[in-house]
Amino acid sequence: xxxxxxxxxxxxxxxxxxxxxxxxxxxxxxxxxxxxxxxxxxxxxxxxxxxxxxxxxxxxxxxxxxxxxxxxxxxxxxxxxxxxxxxxxxxxxxxxxxxxxxxxxxxxxxxxxxxxxxxxxxxxxxxxxxxxxxxxxxxxxxxxxxxxxxxxxxxxxxxxxxxxxxxxxxxxxxxxxxxxxxxxxxxxxxxxxxxxxxxxxxxxxxxxxxxxxxxxxxxxxxxxxxxxxxxxxxxxxxxxxxxxxxxxxxxxxxxxxxxxxxxxxxxxxxxxxxxxxxxxxxxxxxxxxxxxxxxxxxxxxxxxxxxxxxxxxxxxxxxxxxxxxxxxxxxxxxxxxxxxxxxxxxxxxxxxxxxxxxxxxxxxxxxxxxxxxxxxxxxxxxxxxxxxxxxxxxxxxxxxxxxxxxxxxxxxxxxxxxxxxxxxxxxxxxxxxxxxxxxxxxxxxxxxxxxxxxxxxxxxxxxxxxxxxxxxxxxxxxxxxxxxxxxxxxxxxxxxxxxxxxxxxxxxxxxxxxxxxxxxxxxxxxxxxxxxxxxxxxxxxxxxxxxxxxxxxxxxxxxxxxxxxxxxxxxxxxxxxxxxxxxxxxxxxxxxxxxxxxxxxxx
Amino acid sequence: xxxxxxxxxxxxxxxxxxxxxxxxxxxxxxxxxxxxxxxxxxxxxxxxxxxxxxxxxxxxxxxxxxxxxxxxxxxxxxxxxxxxxxxxxxxxxxxxxxxxxxxxxxxx
Numbered sequence: 001x002x003x004x005x006x007x008x009x010x011x012x013x014x015x016x017x018x019x020x021x022x023x024x025x026x027x028x029x030x031x032x033x034x035x036x037x038x039x040x041x042x043x044x045x046x047x048x049x050x051x052x053x054x055x056x057x058x059x060x061x062x063x064x065x066x067x068x069x070x071x072x073x074x075x076x077x078x079x080x081x082x083x084x085x086x087x088x089x090x091x092x093x094x095x096x097x098x099x100x101x102x103x104x105x106x107x108x109x110x111x112x113x114x115x116x117x118x119x120x121x122x123x124x125x126x127x128x129x130x131x132x133x134x135x136x137x138x139x140x141x142x143x144x145x146x147x148x149x150x151x152x153x154x155x156x157x158x159x160x161x162x163x164x165x166x167x168x169x170x171x172x173x174x175x176x177x178x179x180x181x182x183x184x185x186x187x188x189x190x191x192x193x194x195x196x197x198x199x200x201x202x203x204x205x206x207x208x209x210x211x212x213x214x215x216x217x218x219x220x221x222x223x224x225x226x227x228x229x230x231x232x233x234x235x236x237x238x239x240x241x242x243x244x245x246x247x248x249x250x251x252x253x254x255x256x257x258x259x260x261x262x263x264x265x266x267x268x269x270x271x272x273x274x275x276x277x278x279x280x281x282x283x284x285x286x287x288x289x290x291x292x293x294x295x296x297x298x299x300x301x302x303x304x305x306x307x308x309x310x311x312x313x314x315x316x317x318x319x320x321x322x323x324x325x326x327x328x329x330x331x332x333x334x335x336x337x338x339x340x341x342x343x344x345x346x347x348x349x350x351x352x353x354x355x356x357x358x359x360x361x362x363x364x365x366x367x368x369x370x371x372x373x374x375x376x377x378x379x380x381x382x383x384x385x386x387x388x389x390x391x392x393x394x395x396x397x398x399x400x401x402x403x404x405x406x407x408x409x410x411x412x413x414x415x416x417x418x419x420x421x422x423x424x425x426x427x428x429x430x431x432x433x434x435x436x437x438x439x440x441x442x443x444x445x446x447x448x449x450x451x452x453x454x455x456x457x458x459x460x461x462x463x464x465x466x467x468x469x470x471x472x473x474x475x476x477x478x479x480x481x482x483x484x485x486x487x488x489x490x491x492x493x494x495x496x497x498x499x500x501x502x503x504x505x506x507x508x509x510x511x512x513x514x515x516x517x518x519x520x521x522x523x524x525x526x527x528x529x530x531x532x533x534x535x536x537x538x539x540x541x542x543x544x545x546x547x548x549x550x551x552x553x554x555x556x557x558x559x560x561x562x563x564x565x566x567x568x569x570x571x572x573x574x575x576x577x578x579x580x581x582x583x584x585x586x587x588x589x590x591x592x593x594x595x596x597x598x599x600x601x602x603x
Numbered sequence: 604x605x606x607x608x609x610x611x612x613x614x615x616x617x618x619x620x621x622x623x624x625x626x627x628x629x630x631x632x633x634x635x636x637x638x639x640x641x642x643x644x645x646x647x648x649x650x651x652x653x654x655x656x657x658x659x660x661x662x663x664x665x666x667x668x669x670x671x672x673x674x675x676x677x678x679x680x681x682x683x684x685x686x687x688x689x690x691x692x693x694x695x696x697x698x699x700x701x702x703x704x705x706x707x708x709x710x711x
Contacts, residue, residue, distance in 0.1 A: 110635050224660035230613040279660070320618055323658045335659045337616035340638055378638060380613075 019132060024083055027138045027212065030145050031075040037149055038068045040514070048510045056160040056508075063156050071148075074205060078213035082137065087214050087328035089135045092360035096316045103312030113377050114311060114342060115557070121367035123309070125354070134354045134364070137328070141212035144201040151198040151264055153507055158261020162509030168257040169507035172499050174264065175252040180493030182290075183297070183486040190298035190305060190372075193290075195349040199267045200284055203275035204333070214328055222279045225286055235291035236386040240442060242289040243393055247400070247433050248422070252492070281333035284348065292386045295345040297482035299373035299475070300546070302366050305347025306354055307338050309363040314339030322353035322362065329356035338362050343376040345383070370546055373478045374553035381467065384474035388449045391481050391579070392442030397488050398586035399441060400433060403593055409434050449474055452575050459571065460564035472558050473572045476551035480576060483543025484583050487536040494532055533591040537584050544580030551576055606668035607647035608654060614661035615639040621653035621662050627677075631662075650675040 041064065050057050081087075096103070107114070124130045133139055150173060158170035165171035185192040194200070205211050207220050246252055251259040267289075274283030284291060308314045322338050325331035332338075334348045338357075341347065354362040399405045412434045413419040419430060453470035503509075505518035512518065555569040607630075617638035625631045630646035631653060633639075640662065651670030653662045664670060 110638065113636060113638050224663070227609065227611045227614075227663065230611050315619075318623065320620060320658065323616075323618060323620075331658055335614055335616070335661075337618045337659075340617045342638075377636075382613075 103315040190301035203271040238289035305344035321356035392445035479546035624656035
């Protein structure tokens with residue numbers, strides 16, 4: 001953290017009338033926006049040909065009215081408390097004198113753990129506007145609210161809207177837009193999705209009994225998450241389960257919009273259960289099916305998350321408001337301590353630590369991408385194992401589009417009798433995907449990583465443990481996985497995404513025309529059809545090269561000078577290259593077998 | 604079966620609040636390489652002060668261990684101000700003055 005810091009002003013910008021009124025009126029504006037959306041949708045619903053007493057209208061208002069009422073009541077409470085600057089940051093406290101002596105000595109002793117990586121970084125909080133914004137209590141709420149409204153409409157649209165998925169807001173938004181935007185956000189900013197996540201937002205609002213204010217009491221049992229289940233693998237297994245269920249019920253196929261609606265509502269209820277039972281954001285850590293994917297892919301992003309600018313000052317801080325909370329902030333919901341963060345895997349960008357730190361010692365730096373993947377000294381086995389499992393899931397997603405897999409899966413389903421069970425479960429008729437081959441393909445990849453690590457350990461004459469090699473080098477798979485999974489979403493997102501123009505004006509397919517775009521000729525599978533493959537291959541190539549770069553850096557930082565490090569480096573690079581070529585070949589083969597594609601050979 | 608506190612290495616962030624809480628026996632120390640705390644089995648008296656202090660629940664006594672409350676209260680008595688002084692916020696300053704006078708720490 002050797003970046004020279006500019007002097008931070010001693011007074012709060014809140015004292016200036018402009019900032020004061022902006023702080024007061026921004027939440028008011030958001031509340032009015034919420035009301036406007038409520039009134040607009042209600043008006044169109046009443047005006048539509050549906051009878052007011054029909055079950056569709058009743059479901060609409062049964063969800064729409066209570067949620068909006070809850071938001072409005074909470075918003076009024078928080079706006080009233082925010083009006084007089086109740087949670088305002090008065091200005092930084094004087095620096096602890098011990099920081100330059102005892103603190104610096106303690107930080108120096110851990111220099112190896114917090115190894116600094118060369119290169120430029122720019123701290124966004126040097127800018128007065130960002131500093132002001134991150135101190136606002138409504139900073140997170142402002143980005144959460146539009147998303148919450150969108151996903152509440154998704155739930156309603158799935159339940160009451162038309163069955164045609166390409167004319168239903170639920171399917172189009174969730175699978176054609178959200179699933180693409182999600183990966184772009186991960187690769188671009190890190191856990192930006194977690195910042196705006198509508199699922200945890202609503203659960204957290206209930207837990208905190210407020211939308212953005214800082215209350216004293218929480219509505220939760222506050223149980224601690226059990227120690228032995230504190231691992232990332234839980235969320236990875238949830239992700240694998242969700243992927244299987246999504247394929248089995250053809251939720252994103254696109255299937256019935258009601259399944260999408262039930263999926264979103266189910267995640268919200270599940271999150272709510274966690275929030276009411278466990279402390280902080282236990283769901284985001286140990287329940288969210290996307291936590292593993294987002295955390296891992298965030299390592300590609302050039303944002304390092306909210307982190308201490310000067311660790312020696314943190315070493316002498318006895319109050320730790322960043323973790324424990326203060327009068328104007330909650331403690332970090334993500335169980336992170338900015339004073340010892342070495343990666344952005346678990347920074348949810350909520351900014352509570354920034355508001356809490358009395359010394360104004362938290363920054364949000366932008367640096368070269370990929371650093372977060374190789375920089376951490378403390379690399380974790382469960383995370384590495386999770387990366388290999390998710391790589392397996394990605395390869396499954398590629399393989400399942402091939403005719404050979406379809407034939408094999410159908411045969412296995414019939415041979416094992418799975419197709420009968422699938423009928424009972426109301427899934428796909430052929431029983432696709434058969435759980436055995438699904439898990440078999442996925443577990444091939446941890447096995448591959450482990451075998452390569454065993455070989456590498458043998459090269460080092462057992463001087464380096466296979467577990468250590470597996471743990472550290474599997475971080476090198478991250479960029480390939482991140483860009484590879486984005487490439488997998490591209491066909492659906494790019495070819496079908498423009499149908500958003502129609503459904504945004506007619507979300508339920510009732511014949512509305514809210515924004516005048518309902519009759520635009522935007523058909524599914526009509527866009528970007530011919531050149532999509534080349535974008536996919538480019539993404540995989542970029543991901544592969546980035547993975548090779550990260551692997552090289554890991555070799556330099558973690559294994560330089562150790563026995564057999566040169567040969568191990570070559571083995572690990574070769575593994576990445578093989579994975580990259582296999583992935584590119586997979587995407588190319590899918591395109592070839594796709595009828596109508598210009599690259600299909602003439603037979 | 605050991606009854607000393609157990610550290611969750613996944614959750615421990617090395618903030619050292621527990622090492623401050625363990626101010627009498629000094630059973631907890633930071634592993635500088637791993638950035639997590641470790642507990643000395645010989646020194647830990649299972650008082651549970653660290654468990655109470657940890658904001659992230661990263662350190663806890665095993666469920667079968669009964670916290671040594673007498674020891675914990677002794678530690679609190681030595682390392683913290685008397686409870687009375689922290690109860691009523693509105694009378695905080697007044698009570699503090701009284702205690703200081705009683706302890707003879709301030710000359711009038």
